[in-house]
Amino acid sequence: MKIFCKLLGHTWVHQSKDPKISWNTGKSLSELHLTVDGEYSFWLECQRCGERNDSPTSADVKAANN
Numbered sequence: 300m301k302i303f304c305k306l307l308g309h310t311w312v313h314q315s316k317d318p319k320i321s322w323n324t325g326k327s328l329s330e331l332h333l334t335v336d337g338e339y340s341f342w343l344e345c346q347r348c349g350e351r352n353d354s355p356t357s358a359d360v361k362a363a364n365n
């Protein structure tokens with residue numbers, strides 16, 4: 300933790316990752332198959348020291364918005 304974060308608290312910013320979605324043709328070539336690679340994830344990250352909060356509570360998110 301940086302001294303700044305220690306004194307004033309973390310500066311949380313929203314981070315999110317979308318899953319990669321790709322369409323592939325199957326054996327028949329007439330059908331499209333949806334492949335989702337990974338899950339949608341959301342976390343908070345401190346802009347200054349990079350500390351992550353992987354499971355922010357609604358209170359954490361609210362604090363990050365202010």
Ligand SMILES: [Zn+2]
Pocket residue numbers: 300301304308309310345346347348349350
């Ligand atoms: Zn920090």
